[in-house]
Amino acid sequence: MAASTTSTRSPGAAGRAAAEEGGRGLTTNRAAFIEKARGQGELFIHQPYELYSEENQETWRRLYGGIAPKWRKYAHPLFLQGVDQLALNPERIPRLEKINEFLEPLSAFESKAVSGYVPAFLFFDCLRRREFPTTITIRDGARLDYLPEPDIFHDLAGHVPMHTDRRFSDVLVRFGEVARTAALDVQKIGDHDRRLRSVESVIKAMARFFWFTVEFGLMRRPDGDSLCVYGSGLLSSAGEIQHAVESPDVQRFPFQLEWVVNQYFEIDHYQPLLFFVDDFDHLFREVDALERWVREGRLYNVSPGEPAINEHDLDSFLEAAH
Numbered sequence: 001m002a003a004s005t006t007s008t009r010s011p012g013a014a015g016r017a018a019a020e021e022g023g024r025g026l027t028t029n030r031a032a033f034i035e036k037a038r039g040q041g042e043l044f045i046h047q048p049y050e051l052y053s054e055e056n057q058e059t060w061r062r063l064y065g066g067i068a069p070k071w072r073k074y075a076h077p078l079f080l081q082g083v084d085q086l087a088l089n090p091e092r093i094p095r096l097e098k099i100n101e102f103l104e105p106l107s108a109f110e111s112k113a114v115s116g117y118v119p120a121f122l123f124f125d126c127l128r129r130r131e132f133p134t135t136i137t138i139r140d141g142a143r144l145d146y147l148p149e150p151d152i153f154h155d156l157a158g159h160v161p162m163h164t165d166r167r168f169s170d171v172l173v174r175f176g177e178v179a180r181t182a183a184l185d186v187q188k189i190g191d192h193d194r195r196l197r198s199v200e201s202v203i204k205a206m207a208r209f210f211w212f213t214v215e216f217g218l219m220r221r222p223d224g225d226s227l228c229v230y231g232s233g234l235l236s237s238a239g240e241i242q243h244a245v246e247s248p249d250v251q252r253f254p255f256q257l258e259w260v261v262n263q264y265f266e267i268d269h270y271q272p273l274l275f276f277v278d279d280f281d282h283l284f285r286e287v288d289a290l291e292r293w294v295r296e297g298r299l300y301n302v303s304p305g306e307p308a309i310n311e312h313d314l315d316s317f318l319e320a321a322h
């Protein structure tokens with residue numbers, strides 16, 4: 001948080017505080033610019049590029065340098081193509097407006113800077129409009145591979161290269177359409193408590209589906225003999241990407257909708273269970289199936305457990321139809 005200047009503080013002290021704040025740049029959880037935006041209720045913001053500190057740029061360089069060789073070995077070929085098409089710079093944090101210049105002609109997708117957490121329905125609805133809420137802060141350089149929340153490396157280097165592919169971007173749009181279907185369908189449930197339980201369950205199911213595909217998904221390589229990575233959580237973790245594909249400690253199963261929507265996950269350690277799809281057409285068909293399950297009311301009592309659904313997520317779905 002930015003220190004507030006009070007009448008009891010000398011101009012010198014205030015100046016030093018400001019300088020310290022400026023030195024923190026746009027580091028996750030320590031960026032005064034972000035705290036201010038949140039305080040003013042601004043979710044969609046601009047990327048104040050001049051605020052990135054040299055330390056922030058160094059963090060990007062180290063993250064990129066650590067993972068680029070692993071991308072070449074484990075990432076989906078369309079992800080690698082996307083990295084080239086976006087002209088990602090290994091040395092400097094990207095400017096969103098430059099990324100969007102490359103991205104929009106390819107898939108009509110756009111990265112939009114946000115100040116933090118986007119409630120579930122709003123997030124999915126952005127995808128429906130081909131907008132990707134993008135975190136602009138970067139993690140603390142002292143803890144490179146620990147990431148309890150998204151940062152610009154996860155969002156831009158992990159997610160956005162896949163958005164260059166039209167078919168993958170259509171999957172994201174379809175996800176947004178499923179959210180809209182779910183939000184409208186739960187409105188039809190008359191009993192208030194049942195409506196609340198149902199919407200919580202359907203958000204949980206969607207979050208699990210998203211987690212085991214867009215965030216941590218694996219895919220068969222075209223030769224069928226091995227797996228590659230298209231999930232952004234893996235594509236932004238130099239440690240986990242290799243573990244996900246090669247470690248005997250990971251269970252890897254063909255994607256099964258009935259399993260995935262009932263499978264809890266934890267975010268604070270490497271994933272012991274991953275699912276693979278055949279190709280992006282397969283993934284698209286599974287999102288279609290998810291929507292059918294929404295319409296048939298089959299997601300209103302999925303297995304309890306993680307992820308927790310907070311009241312902002314619930315409200316975002318319940319208010320979506322108004």
Ligand SMILES: [Fe+2]
Pocket residue numbers: 150154155159215232233
């Ligand atoms: Fe993500």
